[in-house]
Structures are given as C-alpha cells and as structure tokens.
Amino acid sequence: MTASTTAGCAAPDQAAPLPASLDLEKETVITGVVRDAAGEPVTGAYVRLLDSTDEFTAEVVTSPAGQFRFFAAPGTWRLRALSRHGNGDTVLTARRGINEAIVPVAVD
Amino acid sequence: MSRDTALVSADWAEKNLETPGVVFVEVDEDTSAYDTGHLPGAIKLDWKTDLQDQVRRDFVNKDQFAALLSERGIANDDTVVLYGGNNNWFAAYAYWYFALYGHRKVRLLDGGRKKWELDARPLTTEAVSRPATQYVAQEPDHTIRAFRDEVVAAIGTKNLVDVRSPDEYTGRLLAPAHLPQEQAQRAGHVPTAISVPWSKAANEDGTFKSDQELREIYAAAGLDDSRETIAYCRIGERSSHTWFVLQELLGHRNVQNYDGSWTEYGSLVGVPVALGDEPGKE
Numbered sequence: 318m319t320a321s322t323t324a325g326c327a328a329p330d331q332a333a334p335l336p337a338s339l340d341l342e343k344e345t346v347i348t349g350v351v352r353d354a355a356g357e358p359v360t361g362a363y364v365r366l367l368d369s370t371d372e373f374t375a376e377v378v379t380s381p382a383g384q385f386r387f388f389a390a391p392g393t394w395r396l397r398a399l400s401r402h403g404n405g406d407t408v409l410t411a412r413r414g415i416n417e418a419i420v421p422v423a424v425d
Numbered sequence: 426m427s428r429d430t431a432l433v434s435a436d437w438a439e440k441n442l443e444t445p446g447v448v449f450v451e452v453d454e455d456t457s458a459y460d461t462g463h464l465p466g467a468i469k470l471d472w473k474t475d476l477q478d479q480v481r482r483d484f485v486n487k488d489q490f491a492a493l494l495s496e497r498g499i500a501n502d503d504t505v506v507l508y509g510g511n512n513n514w515f516a517a518y519a520y521w522y523f524a525l526y527g528h529r530k531v532r533l534l535d536g537g538r539k540k541w542e543l544d545a546r547p548l549t550t551e552a553v554s555r556p557a558t559q560y561v562a563q564e565p566d567h568t569i570r571a572f573r574d575e576v577v578a579a580i581g582t583k584n585l586v587d588v589r590s591p592d593e594y595t596g597r598l599l600a601p602a603h604l605p606q607e608q609a610q611r612a613g614h615v616p617t618a619i620s621v622p623w624s625k626a627a628n629e630d631g632t633f634k635s636d637q638e639l640r641e642i643y644a645a646a647g648l649d650d651s652r653e654t655i656a657y658c659r660i661g662e663r664s665s666h667t668w669f670v671l672q673e674l675l676g677h678r679n680v681q682n683y684d685g686s687w688t689e690y691g692s693l694v695g696v697p698v699a700l701g702d703e704p705g706k707e
C-alpha cells in the first residue's frame with residue numbers, strides 16, 4: 318500500500334507483507350517484535366516511535382505475533398511499548414533498508 | 426467550552442454505557458478494531474466511507490450527514506461520546522465534524538481506545554443496532570474550518586500551528602512514520618507556522634495533559650492568544666486533536682482546522698514553503 322491523499326494516518330496491518338512497490342533503497346523500515354519477560358510475543362501492545370529528541374513520531378498496535386513496523390528515516394530512534402504486561406524501551410540506529418528490533422516489556 | 430463539557434473519563438464512560446440518551450461512537454480508520462471488540466453498545470462510523478464524499482475530496486454535506494446519523498440512530502438531543510484508536514485522532518476529527526454540523530452535546534472519551542484496552546475495560550463483539558431517528562443537521566460552521574486561500578492569507582498574520590511530527594515539519598519526512606514515504610507533494614511547512622506536534626498535548630496513554638500543562642506548551646511555542654489560529658497536519662485529523670485542545674479544552678476562540686492540510690498545501694503551485702526547524706519568513 319502506498320500512502321496517498323485518501324489514505325489515513327491509521328496504521329496498516331502490522332503482519333502484512335511489505336508492499337512489492339516499496340523501494341528499500343529509499344525507505345528506512347524499522348520492524349520487530351514485542352516480547353514479554355518469558356520471551357513470548359505480546360499482541361495488542363502499543364509501540365511508539367520516538368525521535369532523537371524523544372518526540373513522538375508514530376504509534377502502531379502489534380499483530381497477533383507481536384509484530385510492528387515503521388517507515389522512518391536513517392538515524393537514532395527509541396521504541397517504547399505499552400502493554401497490559403508492562404512497558405519497555407529499546408533504542409536503535411536505523412539505516413536505509415530493513416532494521417529489526419526486539420522490544421522487551423515487563424511489569425514496571 | 427471546557428474540559429467539563431468536552432471530555433469524559435474512562436470511569437465515567439464505563440458507568441454510563443447503558444445510560445439512555447448517551448451514544449458511544451467508535452471512529453477509527455481501522456474498522457477491524459471495532460469488529461474485534463468495541464465498547465458495549467457502541468456504534469461505528471467510518472471516517473472515510475461515512476464522513477467523506479466518495480467522489481470529490483470533501484465532507485459529506487449537511488443532508489448526507491443528517492441521513493447518516495438518522496440511519497445510525499443518533500438523535501439531536503443525544504450525548505454523543507466519541508472514541509477511537511490512534512490517540513483519538515479520528516475521534517477528534519469526528520468531534521470537529523459533529524461541531525461543524527451543530528451537534529451540541531458531543532464529548533471525547535479521554536484516552537480513547539488505547540487507555541480503555543490498557544485498563545482491561547470491557548469490550549464486546551456483539552452487534553449493535555439502534556432505532557432510526559429523524560436527525561436534523563445545521564448549516565456547516567465555517568468559523569472552525571479553514572480553506573487553502575485562508576491559510577495562504579494567514580501567513581504572518583494569524584497563528585499557524587503545524588501539529589505534525591518535527592521530521593515532517595522540517596521536511597525530512599512526508600508522512601507519519603508508520604506509513605510509506607512515497608508522496609507527490611513537496612516537503613516542508615507553511616511559512617511562519619510554529620511547530621507544536623499534536624503529541625505534546627497527550628500523555629502516553631492517550632489522555633490529555635492538564636489545562637495548565639497545555640497552556641504552558643502553547644505559550645512556550647509562541648502561540649499568540651490575541652490572534653486567530655489555524656491548525657493543520659497532513660490530512661486534518663491530527664490537527665482536529667489540536668483544534669479540540671485549543672478551542673474545546675482551553676476555550677480559545679476563532680480556532681480553525683485546515684482539513685486540506687499538507688496533502689493539499691504541499692501540492693499547490695506557487696505558494697511559499699519553508700524548510701528546516703525555523704518557522705520562516707513571510
């Protein structure tokens with residue numbers, strides 16, 4: 318799916334395959350899984366992408382397999398997950414192409 | 426307007442799920458969210474198919490809005506409580522829409538679907554139907570809606586508030602980061618617009634910050650209370666969130682939402698565009 322005038326800002330299905338039209342030479346994809354303390358994927362977690370100044374950039378809800386995906390830009394990002402199992406953070410430096418991350422959550 | 430008349434808490438909502446005259450309405454682009462579980466008794470409005478004209482890029486008109494609400498069983502006297510995902514972006518958009526067509530008793534559920542889910546409050550997949558009504562909509566109130574020429578004329582004269590993320594404001598991104606970035610329009614912002622991301626107004630659970638915190642945020646960003654204000658984002662839903670904060674929570678007057686927003690402005694030929702962190706000159 319490409320973003321268009323008619324497309325909203327709501328998140329697409331987080332488990333869907335990457336669109337074939339996506340140009341990974343240009344896009345910086347940040348994808349991964351939210352896992353609880355036992356290492357199990359957390360579905361329905363809210364994952365927030367925060368920029369290098371900690372400002373909110375986007376938020377998605379994880380798929381049944383705990384997956385999330387963002388289309389960002391190269392640089393340092395913080396991923397923060399909120400869930401009924403607790404919250405958690407991870408920081409990553411993204412480059413063009415696909416960047417994978419695991420966000421652990423635990424009861425605060 | 427104020428917090429007491431514009432917002433309800435999750436606790437209030439849970440206690441009033443069955444109160445006659447209170448209608449809960451979920452508004453979310455992701456309609457599958459409603460289908461996997463919604464507030465008991467809540468109906469659904471689809472911002473794209475129900476609230477927008479299917480040919481032109483515009484709203485449904487007054488008669489279409491009245492027909493929609495009649496069919497869904499919302500009466501003029503009902504208290505409509507809107508909620509949704511994405512930190513209530515689309516619920517705020519619908520709130521602004523109800524306000525535009527003159528519905529008096531409309532509220533936003535503080536924290537929306539996110540807080541409700543994180544609190545583990547009840548959700549159901551039971552089908553909901555309400556008896557039809559004879560809803561009468563008012564003429565659209567254009568004092569709360571800005572069109573593109575008003576935005577161009579506002580450069581350097583009114584408060585322009587760009588509520589997108591800092592990377593969209595500076596021109597580094599063209600869309601929120603959960604969407605692919607391929608776009609036709611130019612990147613940047615309307616010259617003289619200040620950057621106050623919508624998210625500054627919300628806590629991470631999606632609830633709104635306190636009035637005092639909100640006043641400090643906009644004052645620090647340089648919003649001049651004595652001037653009229655136009656808020657915009659990419660397609661007008663995040664700026665509905667900020668319109669709600671400024672006009673409905675803080676009681677500012679003459680705040681307009683520019684729903685054409687950057688997908689329109691950034692595609693216009695011959696208008697000024699500013700790049701980078703600074704608002705830029707006229």
